[in-house]
Amino acid sequence: MLYDVIKKYRCALRFHTPGAKGRVYKYDKTLEWGIPADLLELDITELEYSDNLLIRAGILKVASENAANYFGADKCFFITSGATTAILSAVYSFKRNDGVKAKNNGGGTTGGIFISKNSHISVYNAIEITGLNSIIIDSCVDNYANGVNNADKVSADSVCASNGYSDLPTLEQIESAFKRHKGVKVLLLTSPNYYGKVLDIKSIYALCKKYSVTFILDAAHGAHFKELAGLKVSDLIKNPTQYSDICILSAHKTLPVLTGGAFLNVSERADYTKGLVNRVDASLKKFHTTSPSYPCLITLDLSIHYLQSKGAAAYASLFQRVSALKQRLDKLKHIKVLDTDDFTRLVLKTKCAKALESHLVANRIYPELTDLARVVFIITPADTESELDTLYSVLEAFDIARENDVRESVTSTTASHDNTSVDNTGVDNIAVGKGDLDLIDALGKTSVYNVGIYPPATPVILKGEVVTKKHIKILSQFKGRIYGLQNGKIAVYDSIEH
Numbered sequence: 180m181l182y183d184v185i186k187k188y189r190c191a192l193r194f195h196t197p198g199a200k201g202r203v204y205k206y207d208k209t210l211e212w213g214i215p216a217d218l219l220e221l222d223i224t225e226l227e228y229s230d231n232l233l234i235r236a237g238i239l240k241v242a243s244e245n246a247a248n249y250f251g252a253d254k255c256f257f258i259t260s261g262a263t264t265a266i267l268s269a270v271y272s273f274k275r276n277d278g279v280k281a282k283n284n285g286g287g288t289t290g291g292i293f294i295s296k297n298s299h300i301s302v303y304n305a306i307e308i309t310g311l312n313s314i315i316i317d318s319c320v321d322n323y324a325n326g327v328n329n330a331d332k333v334s335a336d337s338v339c340a341s342n343g344y345s346d347l348p349t350l351e352q353i354e355s356a357f358k359r360h361k362g363v364k365v366l367l368l369t370s371p372n373y374y375g376k377v378l379d380i381k382s383i384y385a386l387c388k389k390y391s392v393t394f395i396l397d398a399a400h401g402a403h404f405k406e407l408a409g410l411k412v413s414d415l416i417k418n419p420t421q422y423s424d425i426c427i428l429s430a431h432k433t434l435p436v437l438t439g440g441a442f443l444n445v446s447e448r449a450d451y452t453k454g455l456v457n458r459v460d461a462s463l464k465k466f467h468t469t470s471p472s473y474p475c476l477i478t479l480d481l482s483i484h485y486l487q488s489k490g491a492a493a494y495a496s497l498f499q500r501v502s503a504l505k506q507r508l509d510k511l512k513h514i515k516v517l518d519t520d521d522f523t524r525l526v527l528k529t530k531c532a533k534a535l536e537s538h539l540v541a542n543r544i545y546p547e548l549t550d551l552a553r554v555v556f557i558i559t560p561a562d563t564e565s566e567l568d569t570l571y572s573v574l575e576a577f578d579i580a581r582e583n584d585v586r587e588s589v590t591s592t593t594a595s596h597d598n599t600s601v602d603n604t605g606v607d608n609i610a611v612g613k614g615d616l617d618l619i620d621a622l623g624k625t626s627v628y629n630v631g632i633y634p635p636a637t638p639v640i641l642k643g644e645v646v647t648k649k650h651i652k653i654l655s656q657f658k659g660r661i662y663g664l665q666n667g668k669i670a671v672y673d674s675i676e677h
């Protein structure tokens with residue numbers, strides 16, 4: 180049974196979500212990092228004393244006001260079905276009621292949303308449900324192809340490009356898209372990304388204000404960021420809520436919150452965002468379950484109290500532990516610590532990422548994600564010095580073994596992609612017929628759906644994009660982690676009428 184399988188691994192070292200890392204404590208007015216042990220007994224429903232999540236007139240109103248105050252938002256909505264629900268609700272609040280379809284009228288597409296290719300699958304789903312036109316600000320920069328093939332100098336985002344995941348967009352690319360599509364007034368970007376890299380959201384937000392564009396920030400991986408602000412970290416680590424109109428925080432990923440717990444922060448700071456809180460509220464009522472998990476709501480509330488009272492000290496101490504770990508790791512030969520803006524995201528690069536993952540798993544250590552070149556670990560205040568020591572010892576053993584047995588590894592591959600904006604709306608209208616093929620046979624055909632790798636659940640091939648050799652090469656190395664295929668086959672159009 181599922182229970183037995185999960186229980187069997189409960190003593191493993193967890194460097195993945197949820198951020199609570201299985202820590203349980205006896206809550207007695209003193210907050211600790213973890214989940215109160217008696218939470219299962221508190222699994223109730225909306226009652227006279229427990230308020231109603233979608234109306235909020237009692238204790239949930241108080242809790243969400245406290246959270247809004249902490250983040251600096253006008254409103255903080257609690258969610259128990261993940262950042263996915265927050266994203267669906269945020270994007271849906273921009274749904275047009277007049278049914279206008281994609282139109283290129285010389286001034287660019289109207290009534291759409293700007294996104295970057297590295298958006299999470301939920302963003303693409305939200306766009307499909309909402310019927311908005313998507314303008315993809317592509318920023319795939321292949322630093323390897325540009326000759327920066329030096330492992331010591333390569334940062335997490337440039338390796339990202341080498342794996343076929345789209346890189347982070349630049350300010351220039353965003354502004355150029357704004358200029359080309361003047362009728363599009365919503366931008367949704369992801370920062371930080373899965374690899375702990377952040378965008379300059381302060382400048383992007385200023386740019387949005389200049390063009391009256393509402394900025395939705397998918398900061399799913401940055402729920403803990405406010406507590407990093409005082410530490411010796413990049414200036415780009417700021418409070419994401421402060422620099423966005425809608426900010427989505429997947430609390431369960433990095434905070435002591437039960438899986439599914441997320442915050443959706445909304446602020447109306449400009450004329451063009453008037454009414455946004457009510458619109459998002461109305462959307463949320465369409466997507467959120469009417470039976471929210473109270474244990475999850477309780478942990479969302481407790482996490483804010485924890486951050487307010489103990490966050491600064493907890494992250495300052497974690498910073499010391501992680502810095503010490505990274506210093507030791509820097510001495511290893513076959514594993515490189517990549518640059519991240521968020522020090523709690525440990526990203527290791529190695530020529531044999533899959534072998535490293537197997538070695539970790541054999542030692543009952545579970546990272547969050549492995550791709551062709553990197554292994555990603557999520558570290559939270561739950562992780563003690565002795566656990567980080569264990570992690571180091573296991574990594575060191577791998578390094579020593581590699582020294583004696585260096586194998587030639589994967590060469591760099593990059594998803595080829597136009598470096599200008601892609602408007603992939605309207606494909607449905609012009610494509611004729613479709614069939615399902617093995618990936619290998621789909622070369623040169625147009626994909627019907629987005630096809631990507633999970634995690635991080637970002638696309639490699641976009642809907643309407645022609646399948647290339649590089650796409651096939653990348654995807655074929657992630658068997659079992661690919662989304663967008665049906666029974667292992669890719670849906671392609673027979674032909675596209677031009």
Ligand SMILES: Cc1ncc(COP(=O)(O)O)c(C=O)c1O
Binds near residue numbers: 373636
């Ligand atoms: C960037 C990003 N956004 C949104 C989500 C969805 O978050 P959730 O799992 O809380 O629904 C994820 C999940 O991994 C993510 O990585």
